Amino acid sequence: MARQIAYREALREAMVEEMRRDERVFLMGEEVAEYNGAYKVSQGMLAEFGPRRVIDTPISELGFTGIGVGAAQNGLRPIIEFMTWNFANLALDQILNTASKMLAMSGGQISCPIVFRGPSGSAGQLGAQHSTAYENIYANIPGLKVVSPSNGYDAKGLLKQSIRYEEDPVIFMESEVSYGDKSEVPEEEYYIELGKADIKKQGSDVTIVSFNKMMKVAMAAASELEKEDISAEVIDLRTVRPLDWMTILESVKKTNRLVIVEEQWPFGCVSSEITYQIQKEGFDYLDAPIRRITAADAPLHYAPNLVALALPDVPRTVKLVKDVMYLNK
Numbered sequence: 001m002a003r004q005i006a007y008r009e010a011l012r013e014a015m016v017e018e019m020r021r022d023e024r025v026f027l028m029g030e031e032v033a034e035y036n037g038a039y040k041v042s043q044g045m046l047a048e049f050g051p052r053r054v055i056d057t058p059i060s061e062l063g064f065t066g067i068g069v070g071a072a073q074n075g076l077r078p079i080i081e082f083m084t085w086n087f088a089n090l091a092l093d094q095i096l097n098t099a100s101k102m103l104a105m106s107g108g109q110i111s112c113p114i115v116f117r118g119p120s121g122s123a124g125q126l127g128a129q130h131s132t133a134y135e136n137i138y139a140n141i142p143g144l145k146v147v148s149p150s151n152g153y154d155a156k157g158l159l160k161q162s163i164r165y166e167e168d169p170v171i172f173m174e175s176e177v178s179y180g181d182k183s184e185v186p187e188e189e190y191y192i193e194l195g196k197a198d199i200k201k202q203g204s205d206v207t208i209v210s211f212n213k214m215m216k217v218a219m220a221a222a223s224e225l226e227k228e229d230i231s232a233e234v235i236d237l238r239t240v241r242p243l244d245w246m247t248i249l250e251s252v253k254k255t256n257r258l259v260i261v262e263e264q265w266p267f268g269c270v271s272s273e274i275t276y277q278i279q280k281e282g283f284d285y286l287d288a289p290i291r292r293i294t295a296a297d298a299p300l301h302y303a304p305n306l307v308a309l310a311l312p313d314v315p316r317t318v319k320l321v322k323d324v325m326y327l328n329k
Contacts, residue, residue, distance in 0.1 A: 001200040002184040008041045010152030010185050011117075011174070014159035015042070017189065019049055023079065025163060026053040027149040028064055029081030029118075038083050039119070039179050063090035065116070069099045072114035077163060082118035085134045100143030115162045117172035120148070121212065121263045121312060124177065128299035135212070138171040138271050139241040146240040147195055148173040150215035151314065154238050157192030166194065173240075175213040195242035203233030206321050207251040208285040209274060210261040211237040214312055214327060218261045221317035232321065240270055243276040252278055256287040257324045261312050266294040268303070288324040293317055 005013075019025045026049075033056040036043040046054040057064040061082065063210035070080040080090045099112045101329070103173065107278050111254060121133035139146045149155040162170040200215070201222055210218035222225055222232040233251050237244065252258050259279060271292040278290060296310040322328045 001188070002186045005152060005185050006179065007152040007155055007174070007181050007183070008039060008179040009040050010156035010183070011159060012043065012045070013185070014163070016045060016048070018160055019045075019053060020163070023053075024075065025077045025079065026055065027079045028055040028057055028068055028080065030057055030083050032056060032081050037081070039176065041179070042081070062091040062094060065094040065228060066098075068114055069112060071096050071137045072099070072112045072169075073102060073110050077113050079115045079117060079163065082116065084130055084131055084176070085118055085120040086130050087135075088116065088118070089179060091265055095138075095144070095169070095171075096141055097212045099251040100141050103143060103168070111167040112169050113167045114281065115159070115166075115170045115172055117159070119175060119179075120173040121175055122300055122307065123175075123306060125302050125307065127302045131300040132256065133212075133265075133295065135173055136264045136268065139243075139269070139270065140270075144169050144171050144241065146171045146173065147194060147238065148212040148240050149209075149238055150178070150212055151234050153179065153185050154192060154198070154236070156205055156316040157190050157239060158194065159190040159196060160189075163189075164191070170194075172240045173212060177318060178213050189286040192238070194239045195244055196238065197244035197247040198236045198238055199247070200236050201232065201234040203255065205231045205234045206259060206324060207235060207255045208256040208259050208261060208317070208321070209235045209237065209248055211240065213270065214263050217237050217312050217317055218313055220314045221261075221321065224318050225321055230248055230321065230325065237270075243270075243273060243277075245274060245281075249278055249282045252272045252282050253285045256285055258286070258290045259320050259324060260290070261317055263293070263295050263311065266292075266297050269294055275325035288326065291320050291324050293320055
């Protein structure tokens with residue numbers, strides 16, 4: 001039976017269910033315990049599991065990330081929460097130089113089953129140092145898996161899969177502005193395999209690909225296009241690495257056009273990799289060049305009018321779709 005719950009509740013259910021199932025699983029990060037989480041994702045978890053498994057840390061990302069990585073290599077299954085992925089820059093040495101490389105460096109003897117999670121990307125007027133989207137940066141690191149769900153249903157299934165089954169480090173990207181969004185989530189237990197994109201809307205004229213909160217832009221653009229009898233197929237990547245470009249290719253074989261919407265900076269971003277794979281394997285199916293809309297190639301400003309200009313929106317996405325359909329004069 002499904003019920004409507006908020007994104008933050010879906011994440012909490014995933015962690016609680018896996019912590020009840022496996023005593024090796026624990027949560028660690030800033031304000032996750034006494035304060036119930038900066039975004040109330042971990043609300044009530046300290047009361048149920050106690051301070052040995054829901055652990056408040058000092059403001060020292062490098063320190064507590066290193067503890068988590070060491071714990072994972074010694075048989076535990078930590079969940080490390082970053083108050084924002086912008087702060088995880090301080091812990092990049094542990095994530096890149098240790099967690100992602102240890103399986104290869106140990107000749108397959110030492111795995112690192114750890115989940116790093118928290119919000120990525122912009123969240124309004126927070127300034128440049130708190131507004132970076134990091135999916136493409138971490139997806140460029142071999143040894144890491146990168147998950148970036150757009151809704152509570154996907155978030156719960158993907159997080160449970162990451163905690164329970166993944167032996168590689170998982171980078172789990174959420175969205176601060178989506179924590180209150182509600183979606184239908186089953187009461188029954190379920191898991192979602194990493195590396196499987198999801199077609200959120202069937203269509204025949206153009207394929208729109210996105211992930212995380214930019215799915216709101218993609219879906220809204222598809223609704224606007226529907227009013228003009230343009231049928232857009234919308235694909236939610238859900239997982240950035242591994243990247244399910246085959247689902248995109250099969251869609252492009254049907255629609256013959258592709259538009260990608262993402263919050264990353266344009267140079268070397270996720271859409272660059274998608275574009276390469278689709279033109280390489282599906283060039284003969286394309287009736288127009290692949291187009292994309294990304295964040296501006298600049299730090300995000302504080303002023304709301306500049307934020308609006310910097311990030312993808314519905315009108316520009318609609319225009320881009322019409323461009324690839326040669327409908328704009």
